[in-house]
Amino acid sequence: MKSPKGKWFSPVVLIVLLLLLLALPAYAPSEYTFILITNILMYVVLTLSWAIFSGPTGYISLAPAAFFGVGVYASAFLSSDLPLFVVVPIGGAASFVLAYLVGSLTLRLRGMYFTMFTFGLVELVRNLLHWWEVNITGTVGRLIISADNTIVFYAMVATFLAVLFASDLIRRSKFGLALRSIGESEEAAAHSGVNVNRVKVIIFAVSAFFMGATGATMSMRWTYIDPTLAFNIQYSFMPVLMAIFGGMGHLYAPITGATLFSLLEELLTTKFPYYYMLLFGLTMLVVILFMPHGLEGIIEKWRNRVKAGMRGSHETA
Amino acid sequence: MRSGEIGSKRACGVAMKLLEVAGLNKHFGGLAACTNVDFHVEQGEILGLIGPNGAGKTTLFNLVSGALAPDSGTIAFKGCDIAGHKPHEITRRGIGRTFQSVRVFSKMSVFENVLLGHHFGNAKPSNPKEANEGTERILEFVELSAMKDARAMDLILANQKRLEVARALATGPDLLLLDEVMAGLNPTEVAQAMALVKRIREKGITILMIEHVMKAIMSICDRIVVLHHGEKIAEGLPGDISKNKTVIEVYLGE
């Protein structure tokens, strides 16, 4: 079957990128660069995961922070007993389950209600956990056995690969087709035989899996977590913003958006620590108003103009 | 097995007619969209559903296709009660449908639109090769092969309607519900649409069609059912319907 919107990425580029990433530790970069790149990978994975579901269906989920936090906490509970490569999938699985439950209940609703509910999910889980820790366990926050930066880096690379493959697989499969049809008309999709609710819930849960896995991986960088640290609405805003900024038609678009925006965030937080939220917000406002289809939209427009230009010059020749 | 799944034995009787609707009622607040409607569709026929605007024709389609659940009454398809079932289940059982306002997936290609129907609308799942071949065959049947890679939104109306029919056909229906498939078409396109409908019937698919284009209804339908204000006011052969006093009054009185 023809893949939607043509090839997303030539395999050559992917392999080169991969080799660069894997060889990174060999160049012995500074601790700072290592952490920066791991951070960028984290945002890339979160953005890609978000785009798996919200891209084609148009359901704007503001829940990534909740699923990320669940992964963080799963890791907190288990990292002292189990090795990393077991903890990460378990973190993902926990988020999968939560997303399945939430999705089953709220994906039947109109898009805006779903968005509103996911917006509050982060606060809900945070409040619950906080209450639990205060009243049941008695101590707020817990310590984590943290891991070496290199290990976290490789874990993030692995997660990145996993979400990349999953993304591509889903896109090219009949589920990708189903998702896009749901995004255009749920009623027509249902009458074409698509079990709309089941597809929505499953794909939503799949996207949450990767967010949870990311949380579980990243938590290894911290030594201490508590509900407020783990469930931070920033982890919902950022992926959404990055996906919008990059665009969601082709696979490279969210990756580009996430990379550029992470670098922007890094730049702003170091140069203007007191103003970065302000600058970020203003950037968002500008992007949404002037680039509604993201970078990808601008690239498309430029490409179309070039094509039209070439056609024009052919005619006059 | 959950009720409603293909093959479940719940509420299935011996099938005399392909589709049998009895005592169907549907209200929206104060509005009675469907009142005590009874009719049936025989295997292999083309049944026309006509009536002035607001008569409840599309509501009837919605009830049969599962988009709406009736307040009371039964809808028996191939002997099994499908009232209130979900649209995707009903599609897999063998009822395909088009919409009054064309609902093609505009950003997807013509091929992808039909492929979707093939993949999900059939009771038995097919592997990618079968699905691709099946889709090609259907595109040839409706004469859209030349445009299979075009985006659905770039098609003219007549071809979009054709695409919707193709997508419905891809689900392998025994009964096809066509909702004003000729609305908005010029005379040439209407003739082509009529030819397509006849070809579909020749393949053995039963057709229930809502239409306002009287010429089409009178020439291709075997029987006609007339609705007015949600009630069935007449039923019979085209010739008889065209002479029916009540029907004429209803149409002239509008």
Next chain:
Amino acid sequence: MIVQFLDIAIGGLLTGGIYALMAVGFGLQYGVARVLNISHGEFIMLGAYCTWTLFTSAGVTPLVSMLFCAPFFFAIGFVIYRIYYTPLRRSSESPAVFEGNSMLASFGLLFVVQNLALIIWGSPVKGYSYLAFPIQLSGAVFSANRIVTLIASVILGSAFYVFLVATRTGKAIRAAAQDPGAAELMGVRINRVLALCFGFGAMMAGLGGLLLSMTSIMLSPVMGMQYTLIAIIVVVLGGLGNIKGSFIGGFILGLVGYIVSSSQPGLSMVAYYVIFLILLLVRPTGLLGK
């Protein structure tokens, strides 16, 4: 027994009034201007801080501050809608696209406003005390400032209701809420009406924050989001676009919050959320919605 019941009832009503006001504002912005304003809570926070500043540096009592805050916040909302959301509406391909974009844009607004508050007032929590003496009502004791906020919110809510029903602008707003296209055909200047609604929404937020600050709560720049959530839940409870519904919803939530807080303080948000979930599943149009 009666005392307990009254204590709960009145206690719930006191906060409920403020919730209702916030919800009315949010409902105006979403129901008419079609902007899901995630930053609503930030304007509430701003209102609280403005009141604090006026009180602590200039000695202006909150009730008098209303005279400044109301037009000030209205103007902010009006201007924001005019310079940002109106062009966004024009460039959006469809109403659904606009709804999505405007919601995302309100994130940006959230960041901007929160950071501004952080810069201006800093992160340590603040508070002030006004009319904090106790009043006895049928045996139960309440703080005078809270009773004043209840009275104020009811007055403000009723005044706005009258405005919607009796004035020409109010009727234009109601027309635009029902059917913007038809309203435009009938001569309503849609862009102006939508901007007015957004302005009124911001005004309610500011006033809600003002009243909130009177109840001796602690102010912090990050306090806004929970009120956005509460406003959302109340609007869903009472039905979108329904002022009476928002008040009823606000009181219900206030009641639930009061009851839950007295036994398990950390769980009031959770309780609100459970109500939200049940509502969305059982009656998404709200208790009074159509």
